[in-house]
Amino acid sequence: MKSLASREETLLSAGIDIGTSTTKLVISRFSLMNMAGGSHVPRIEIIDKEILYRSPIFRTPLLSATVIDMEAVDRLVKQEYEKAGVKPEQIQTGAVIITGETATKQNAEEMVHHLSAVAGEFLVATAGPDLEGMIAAKGSGAYDYSKKTGKAVANIDIGGGTANAAVYENGKLSGTCTLHIGGRLIEFKEGKVSRLSVPVERLVQQKGWTLAKGAAKDHPDIEKVARYMAAVIGRMLDKxxxxxxxxxxxxxxxQWSGAVDAIVFSGGVSECIYQAEDRQAAAEGYNDIGTAIARAIQEEHSLQRYEWREPDETVRATVLGAGTQTTNISGATIQVESSQLPQKNLPVFEVSFEYEASAGLEKLRSSMEEAIAVYDPGREGQNFVLYFTHLPHLSFRDIQSVAKELIQCRQLKPKPSQPLVIALQSDHAKVLGQTFQALKPEESVLCIDQIEVEQGDYMDIGQVLDSGVVPVVIKTLTFHS
Structure with a gap:
């Protein structure tokens, strides 16, 4: 058997995107390797990502305007897994996201939790609009371009219901913004307007235009709506x-502070912006205003000041981001029990030590009480992650004091028998976890480190890999209305 220092390990990831207009799936393979020298603490990193399978693009199955057809989505996912030659039990990480207007459907939350049971042992996240924008920017290549050039690059992902913008500068997120701009906000049937979304109805009323349901497909106000949307994108970019x-x-x-240098469009509408598909065929196939928005964006004067970059992916940017960019790898010096994994949908509560052990110790009890009040107000036993940040150098005596205080604080939880889940920015997880277990061997603790997360995020922790690390997915669970 190869040593940990040289052995390469792989894991399979799935990305499933259930959007306003379309649903798609990708299967990827990640290669992991210890990038530290033989005598150093192991540092396991993802060294390669390979897309194994991309599904066709399907129309999102709906039972009605407000309900997702869960059985049809279920069949679709199973069928695509079969075509890809993978079984749900082989999937170890990834994300399911419900994007755009689909996240407002009555059974959106039920849908993703159902998929988590049938689509593999991996993270289920419905992206809030901010996270959608961030994931799409990574899938489209905008994030990588910002990292390579140091430029401020805005990715605008325009689907059926929303335009999700994320600006990255030098590989760091500068800010996000989401607009009610998307192809399916006006739909046509038999040459007439069959649906106007609420934001479009409000815009029409505000402007004093006459567009209404039943109007002809070539009503002049449709062009006005598309041009107004393109101009709003321009005003959003320069704040x-x-x-x-x-x-x-x-x-x-x-939210971004500086000026944007370059723009990238992704999502279904970008197929028409970059003419990846025949515009006439798209207009007839989708019976919506996606092509009109694409044309208006191309002609919008305020957008010409930016450098335009073509995306690596257009309509699949979000699903590729979900399948390949949402997974982190923990540090190798961690304390976990396989029997307690995976852990899913754990909200994160940050405890800053302010670079002093005594300051952190004083906060532990009040932080535990506050986390329970915020995340488990009904005292039903919702577990959560305590995330320790701004840690100083900790002596063994400090570690023992923190472990003893955590043992006391654990009794505050409605279900003290649940695993205590601790995440740390710094490399202290193993010694803290082992000290806790030495003091209280009958109680479960999951202690992971080298993780960057923020209060209000959610965390999923996967099964232990051969290299001793665990896949971690950080996500936002938001069902917006």
Whole structure:
């Protein structure tokens, strides 16, 4: 058997994106290797990612305007796994995301939890609009381009219901913004408008236009709506949205601080922007305003000041991001029990030590009480992660003091028998976990490190790999309305 220092290990990842208009799936293989020298603490990293299978693009199955057809999605996923030659039990990580307007469906939350049971032992995340934008930027190549060049690159992922923007500068997230801009916000049937979304209805009313359900497909206001949407994208990019534009804003305004250098479009509408598919065929096939928005974006004067970059992926950017960019690998010096894994959907509560052991110790009890109040107000036993940040150098005596205090704090939980889950920025997980177990061998603790996460995120921890690390997916569970 090869030593840990030289052995390469692989794991399979699935990405499933259930969007407003389309559903797609990718299967990827990650290669992991210890990148530290033989005499150093192991540092396991993902050294390669290979896409093994890309599904066709399917129309998202719906039972009605407000309900996802769960059985049809289930059949679709099983069918695509068979075509890819993989079984659910082989999938070790990845993400399921429900994006755009699909996240507002009545059974969206039920859908993702159902898929987690049938699609493999991996993370289930419905992306909130911010996370959708971040994942799409990684799948489209915008993130990599920002890393290579140091430029501020905005990725605008335009699907059926939303345009999710994420700006990365030098590989770091500068900010996000989401707009009610998407192909299916106006739909046609038999040459007439069959559906106007609520944001479009409000825009039409605000502008005093006459567009209404039943209007002809070539009604002049349709062009006005598309052109207004393209102009709003321009104003979003330079952070000059007006009060009038807020009708198309979903959530917070743009958050990035500096100027944007380059823009990349991804999502279904980008297929028409970059003419990856025949525009006439797309207009007839989808019976919506996606092609009109694409044309308006190409002609929008305010967007010409930016460098335009073509994406690595257009309509599959989000699913590729979900399948290949959401997985982290823990540090190798961790303390976990295989019998307690996987752990899913654990909210994260940050405890800053402020670079002093005494400051952290003083906070542990109040932090445990606050985490219970925030994440388990009904005291039903929702488990969570305590995330220790800004740690100083900890002596063995400090570690013992923290472990003893955690043992006391654990009794505050409605279900003290649950595994205590601790994540650390720094490399202290094994010694803290082992000290805890030496003091209280009958109680379970999962202690992982070298993880970057934020309060309010959710964490899934997968099964232990041969190299002794665990896959970790950080996500946002948001079912927006």
């Amino acid at each position: 000059s949205l007006t009060a009038e534009d807020e009708v198309l804003l979903l959530g917070h305004p743009p």
